[in-house]
Amino acid sequence: MFDKIKGTNFLAVLGASGNGKSSVVRAGLLYQLRQTERWHILPVITPTSQPLTALATAIGMPAGQLTDFIEREPTERLVLVIDQFEEVFTLCKNDAEREQFFAMLLAAVARADHKFCLVVVMRADFLDKCSQHVALAKKIQEHQIIVTLMTPEELKEAIKAPTRQVGLKIQDTLVSEMLVDVKGALGHLPLLQYTLTELWKTCAAQRLLTFSAYQALGKIAGTLEKGANGVYQDLSPAAQKTAQRIFIELTQLGEGSPDTRRQLSQPDLVTALLFEPALVNQVLQKLVSANLVVTDKPKDEPAPVVNIAHDALTQHWGQLRGWLDGNRDAIKNQRDIEADAKRWQEKMSKKALLQGLYLNIAKDYAKTHT
Template sequence: MTKFERNLAIVIGINHYINGISRLGNAVNDAEKIAEVLKTQHDYEVWTYLNEQATLEKLQDLLTTQLPQHVTETDRVLFYFAGHGEAVDTDDIVTGYLIPQDASKGETLTYLSMKRVQTALEELPCQHFIGILDCCFAGTFRNSMRDIEAVPEGVIYQETFERFTKYSAWRIIASARSSEKAFDRGQTNSGYSPFAEALIEGLEGKADCYPVATSEKPAGDGIVTATELFEHVSYRIPALVGNDKQTPLSWTMKRDDGGNYIFFTPGRQYELKPAPPLDASNNPYRGLESFEENHKDWFFGREKIKKALQTFVETHPLTVVLGASGSGKSSLVKAGLIPQFRDKQPPWAIALLRPGTTPLQALKLELGKYNSASNLLLIIDQAEELITLCQDRDERQEFLTMLVAAIDTHPTTLRVVLTLRSDFEPQLQDLNLKDKWQASRFFISMMDRQELREAIEKPAEKQAMYFEPHKLVEDLINEVFNMPGALPLLSYALSELYLKYLDRQQNAKLASQRIERAITQEDYNTVGGVIRSVTERANKVCETLGKEYESIIPMVMLRMVATGSGELARRRVFLSELAYPADKAEKVKTVIAKFEEARLLIPNQDENGNSYVEPAMMP
């Protein structure tokens, strides 16, 4: 059970403005219904401020006197406002206001500054707070640490619930962006605003939809988080406002520390499973390896570009996915694009190849399987290998000629996608694809802070893990933000952080202790941060091997580097190439084995079953 002793709701609704401000039709209805649902279905003590009870003086007294005097650390507080909102632009600074019942039109001194409201609320001693604003320009209230995306919460385990309630949760849900109006009436004539109608539905249980229903069990788990409530509202608003534009927003406030505001589904006992055990086999991070199609459920932070790429590929017979080394091209295509085409109706066949040393043979094989009456998505991953590995220029030209012919022959049923390092673009664009190249370019943008945050936090959340302190996530982001090629570094560091957690978990078990499922500052310090983690890992392998391998290590590693476009690139090295005299052969095998064990070299096979190794990344 939770540590909270009281649920307190402040519910404000204003219809009847009196000093030149237009009246509203549904704000009081909304407030009264919200108050009823909170009181009767969620066991809230409700303080209501309706119409003339919501003057500037009374709202100021509420914020500066009543709440500070009565709210304690063991309270959960909900603040709801339905009424007019205003955004005033002065000297390029937009100031948001909630409009009290006795405000005078155009006189901002009679308005209630959103900034002032926020400051007063953040000074309350409670650890769990949610503010819900249903007014025009509600997004102006934002002064956040991070936005919340309207994405599924996923399975909530017992350990997840414990974390949600243990740590501070400070959330805002706003009915509209800072530039948008919030509509007082929707398409359903329900007597509530569109936002309030969706909110009421969510509070009455419709937001409890994860896990999804099965033949044996209805949807949900008996718990509605603030994230799930926001997702439900965001999903419902478009249908409720019709052709109008209203975009709900959600974000955390400064005092948020990784908790989540919780509602219990009315009439249902919550039922949560324990989280699965953690070990090396279910590491939520890929380390230095790219994501494959079967990792789609762990591929986070790329929703926008994933959708953009799908749309681009659907409308272009050829797509050249361009980005710097380490920008996530292969992962985006394999874990982002392929699953979307796999689920299409009618179905699409998927072919994935890497050029390697003999690209023509691989292309002939895939096109030979192709039935022109069906749809085919042909992925040519790491197309720079046409330059770095294929030394036969005639074969390279024939490969591209065959590719162009296939595209021209099947413009509607064939989609070809190349992933290519940007620095190799000049060497390919002037060949056979020249006429199609400019229209086919799709650039991989660097991840913004929110996308990086999702890539860090979401995989951990799926394992009921978190970061402690929560600012550790921001520290990780700061290390790699705007750094070209940083994704492999980040992914490797995250994988190492997880393994450090496993070490602590094992030590705790040996001491008959239990630790929280948290990646900690101690883990971070031990790994050495993002930038140093890969180098230190490689250095440790070299140190372990010792001086007798000092000449062998560079001999092996330099074979895995190809030059092209004036820069270094990864190169597959087939084991058949690593033929050395007997006195060196065993040491070469040892070097490869040790670097594979450290996940710095990746063993694999080509389409013909030939074994090779290649560097996991090029820093």
């Protein structure tokens, strides 16, 4: 990957959900780039629902000035990594903004020659979405690298190396069993990471990760389920309702693709839930402490952002799957109404008001969910 970007100004890193794409780029490629003074690395961004705002945050000026920013930077080479690039399709509902985002990025790639390199990290199942944007699709087709599943030997090292670094021992039978259990599991790396973290919590005192502890946790398939259920069941009834709404709000419904995480600012999340803010923040802290939810405070952003810890939760936690599948139509209607309301607020025009069928859907939703 490092050799590839030496001779190009665009690279698409593709792969299945949970197979380590982001880790390869962040811990591999960017680490290598930092070893040389030739490269200046911009903050890694994700598109979010407002990709132009995310881009502006990375460069510290309006997104439309990206090319000017690149030309002014006193560096030989400049790299921008956009992780979870699929968010531009799953979270951004403004077609015009999406097109403008693509146009600005591709214009910068074309005009800045080899001074600027754009790296996009995306789930491979969103390639068909990109095919609808000819210039972007052509770039991806010509400059891509596929992150494949790790081999058994690589997985074995991924399990054992961290334990060596912190002075822990791990039973050989445990390693062998974990390799069998992760084989063929969708999004297996996040599941493996979560399981190893829980094992460490259980076994740290004895400095040995054991097969018996692994069995007690529920193995790869059950550790996440058992852990998430345990956290949820320990909450009060009011906090459980709040947690349910938090997870639903932080999930983006897939359209012909798996459900994914949905990042929101913490104030927006609190407002959307219509619960007592103190209760929402209290529940959030418990979910963060349990590694089910993560928060971050991006540079130059006015408020923290909140996200589900990893897509494995949206795909493997039965409780969340039940909430989503049982309320899928209502969630979709709610999101559509929110998007319509936002458009009206932006335009303040009668033409932006709901009419006909869409108005009736909104009225029906209000009757049954408020």
